[in-house]
Amino acid sequence: MNRHRFMAAAAALLLWTLPGSAGSTPTNPDGLSEAGVYALDSSGLLLPTSPYPGNTSSTYSVGAYPLAPTPLARGTGQELVESYCSICHSVTLIGVQPRFPPEFWKKEVDKMIHLGAPIPTEMVGQIVDYLQKHYSPVKTQPSAPEPKPKPSP
Amino acid sequence: MTGLLGTALPLPRLVRAEDGTGSSALSLPDTHWNAALPMAQVPQKLPLIRFSDRPIVLGTPRPFFDSLLTPNAAFFVRYHLDVIPNAIDLSHWRLLVRGNVAKPLELSFEQLLSRFEPVTVVAVNQCTGNSRSRFAPRVPGTQWGNEGMGNARWTGVRLMDLLHRAGVRPGTVALRFQGLDSGRSAEGTPAHSYAKSLDVGDPILAQCIVAYQMNGEPLPMLNGFPVRLVVPGRFSTCWVKHLSWIEALSEPDRSHWMLEAYRLPDNARHSVTPAEVATGKLATIAASSVPMPVRSFFVRPDGSSKLVVRLPIEVKGIAFSGSGGIRQVEVSTDGGRSWRLARLDPDLGPYSFRGWRLPWTPQRPGVYELRCRATDGKGNAQPTEPIWNPGGYAWNQVETQTVFVGEAA
Numbered sequence: 001m002n003r004h005r006f007m008a009a010a011a012a013l014l015l016w017t018l019p020g021s022a023g024s025t026p027t028n029p030d031g032l033s034e035a036g037v038y039a040l041d042s043s044g045l046l047l048p049t050s051p052y053p054g055n056t057s058s059t060y061s062v063g064a065y066p067l068a069p070t071p072l073a074r075g076t077g078q079e080l081v082e083s084y085c086s087i088c089h090s091v092t093l094i095g096v097q098p099r100f101p102p103e104f105w106k107k108e109v110d111k112m113i114h115l116g117a118p119i120p121t122e123m124v125g126q127i128v129d130y131l132q133k134h135y136s137p138v139k140t141q142p143s144a145p146e147p148k149p150k151p152s153p
Numbered sequence: 154m155t156g157l158l159g160t161a162l163p164l165p166r167l168v169r170a171e172d173g174t175g176s177s178a179l180s181l182p183d184t185h186w187n188a189a190l191p192m193a194q195v196p197q198k199l200p201l202i203r204f205s206d207r208p209i210v211l212g213t214p215r216p217f218f219d220s221l222l223t224p225n226a227a228f229f230v231r232y233h234l235d236v237i238p239n240a241i242d243l244s245h246w247r248l249l250v251r252g253n254v255a256k257p258l259e260l261s262f263e264q265l266l267s268r269f270e271p272v273t274v275v276a277v278n279q280c281t282g283n284s285r286s287r288f289a290p291r292v293p294g295t296q297w298g299n300e301g302m303g304n305a306r307w308t309g310v311r312l313m314d315l316l317h318r319a320g321v322r323p324g325t326v327a328l329r330f331q332g333l334d335s336g337r338s339a340e341g342t343p344a345h346s347y348a349k350s351l352d353v354g355d356p357i358l359a360q361c362i363v364a365y366q367m368n369g370e371p372l373p374m375l376n377g378f379p380v381r382l383v384v385p386g387r388f389s390t391c392w393v394k395h396l397s398w399i400e401a402l403s404e405p406d407r408s409h410w411m412l413e414a415y416r417l418p419d420n421a422r423h424s425v426t427p428a429e430v431a432t433g434k435l436a437t438i439a440a441s442s443v444p445m446p447v448r449s450f451f452v453r454p455d456g457s458s459k460l461v462v463r464l465p466i467e468v469k470g471i472a473f474s475g476s477g478g479i480r481q482v483e484v485s486t487d488g489g490r491s492w493r494l495a496r497l498d499p500d501l502g503p504y505s506f507r508g509w510r511l512p513w514t515p516q517r518p519g520v521y522e523l524r525c526r527a528t529d530g531k532g533n534a535q536p537t538e539p540i541w542n543p544g545g546y547a548w549n550q551v552e553t554q555t556v557f558v559g560e561a562a
Contacts, residue, residue, distance in 0.1 A: 046192055046200050061240035062196035062374045067206050088337050088344055089235060090207035096190065098291040108293060115409070116342025 070095045077130030084119045084127065094135060105131040186215050186455065188286060188298045197373040199226045204295050208232035209375060212300025218452045218471055221506050223303035225368055230375045231280050231301065231389065233347050234336030238395055241379060248363070248380065252401035255320030262379050265365060269310040272362055274385050276504035277304045277473045281388040281415055281440045285545035290427065292545040299450060304506040307383045309364035315399065325353045325401040330382050332395035343409035349391040349441055350406035360385045363396060385504035386475030390415045391441035415440040416544065423547040424540035444475025446549040447535055449482050449527035460558045465514040470525055471506040477530020478503035484511045488522035489537070503530065515558040523554040
C-alpha cells in the first residue's frame with residue numbers, strides 16, 4: 001500500500017522533472033551539467049517499523065521482527081531448500097554468500113546437519129544439487145582463485 | 154530521506170540505478186568498506202545493512218563511525234540462532250550464578266542495580282569475523298565488510314563481584330555464559346543453544362562487566378537487553394547477550410561453540426594456508442581467549458565524494474586494539490611509500506576506539522591510495538600482507554582508501 005503510493009509519487013516526480021532536466025545540455029553557462037535526473041529504483045525504499053505502544057509495566061517488548069527473505073533462484077529442489085533450511089534460518093543467508101565451488105555446498109549442508117538440521121538422508125542429494133546448480137560459479141572451471149579483494153575502482 | 158539517513162544509504166545502488174543493468178562502467182566509490190546489500194529497519198534501530206533477517210544480522214553503515222561512541226540505534230547486531238527475545242518481563246527475569254559455587258545466586262534486575270557498585274568501561278565490540286569478505290579464497294559465514302563492530306560506554310556490575318558473592322569453589326576450570334536466545338533445532342544439538350566459556354584463570358575476568366546500560370541507556374533488545382556480558386578487548390563471540398546463566402564448570406566446556414566454532418590458528422598472526430588446513434593437523438585456540446589484534450580505519454574521506462585539488466581536508470579515522478590501546482597511527486597518501494603520524498584524539502580508555510586525524514591538501518589531480526596503520530600499546534603494528542584462515546576471523550590488514558582528486562580549473 002504504502003510502497004505503491006511511494007512509487008507512484010516517485011514516478012510522478014520523474015515525469016515532472018524530465019522536461020525541466022538540463023541533462024541534454026552539458027555546457028550550461030552557469031556550470032550546471034546535469035540536474036533533476038532520477039532513476040526509478042524501488043529497491044531503495046525502506047518502510048519504517050511501527051513504534052511499539054508504550055506502557056509502564058515490567059514487560060519490555062519491541063514487537064515482532066520484520067521478515068523479508070530474499071527469494072531463492074527458481075528451480076528443482078527450491079522448495080526442499082525452502083522447507084528444510086528455513087526451519088532454522090531465512091533463505092536470505094544463502095543468497096548473500098559468495099559463489100562457492102560445488103564441493104563447498106556439500107560441506108555446508110553436512111555442517112548444518114551436524115548443527116541439528118533435521119534433513120532426511122534421502123533429501124540431502126537434492127538439496128546439495130540445487131545449491132550447486134544455482135549458487136556455485138556459472139562456469140565450473142578448475143577453481144580459479146578469486147581476485148584479491150581490493151577497494152574499488 | 155535527508156541528513157544522516159541519506160548519507161547512510163549504500164552508494165553503489167545510486168550508480169547501479171543510472172544504467173539499470175548493474176554493469177555500470179563508471180568508477181564506483183569504495184563499495185568495500187560496507188557490504189553492498191539492502192538496508193533493513195528493525196525495532197529500536199535505524200536502517201542498517203542487512204545480512205540476514207532471521208536470525209537477525211545487521212551491520213553499521215560507515216558514517217556512524219564519525220562518532221567515537223557508536224549510537225545504540227546504529228550498533229551492529231549479530232545472532233547465531235533465530236529465537237530472539239521480543240519481550241522480557243523484568244518481574245520474572247533473573248540472572249543466575251550456579252554450578253560449582255558455594256552459594257548459588259538468583260538476582261533480579263533491581264538487585265543488580267542496588268546491591269553492586271556500578272562500573273563503566275568504554276569498549277569495542279567486534280565480531281570475530283568482521284571484514285570476512287576480504288579473505289581470499291573466500292570463506293563461508295557472514296560476508297562482513299567493516300560494519301561488524303561498534304564502540305560503546307558500558308555500565309554494569311563487575312563479573313568478579315558476582316563471582317565473589319557466589320563463592321566460586323576450588324576445582325572450577327571455566328565459567329560458562331548463556332543468554333535467553335535459542336534456536337529451533339532439537340535440544341542437545343549445537344543450533345539449539347549458544348553459550349560461551351572463559352577459563353577461570355583468564356585475567357580478562359577481572360575486566361568483565363555484566364552491563365545493564367549502553368551509552369547511558371538501557372540496552373536495545375537486539376544488543377542484549379536486559380544485560381549482556383562485556384569482555385573488553387576480546388571479540389564479541391563471548392559477549393553473551395540477554396545473559397541469564399553464569400555457570401561455574403568443574404569440567405572444560407566441550408560444546409560445538411567452544412571446540413569447533415570460533416577457533417583461530419594458534420600462531421601470532423592467526424594465519425594459515427588452505428593446504429595446511431587440508432592436512433587436518435592445524436593447532437587452534439579459542440577466539441574468545443585472545444586479545445583482538447590492532448586495527449585502524451578511515452572514516453573520512455570515504456570515497457563517496459571526489460576531492461578537489463588544493464582544497465584542504467581532514468583525514469579522519471578510528472583505531473583500536475585488545476592489547477594496551479593505541480600508541481600511534483600513521484597515514485600514507487602515496488600508497489604506502491611515505492608515512493606521517495596522525496594526531497590522536499583524547500583517550501577514552503584502552504579498550505575504546507581511538508580517534509585520529511590528519512590535515513591533507515592534495516596538490517595534484519589524480520587517484521590516490523590512502524593507507525592507515527596503527528601500532529598498539531604492546532608495539533604490535535598492523536600487517537601489510539593479508540592473513541587467511543578457514544573461519545574468516547581476526548582480519549587486521551592495513552586499510553586502503555582510494556580517493557579521486559579532481560581539477561579545480
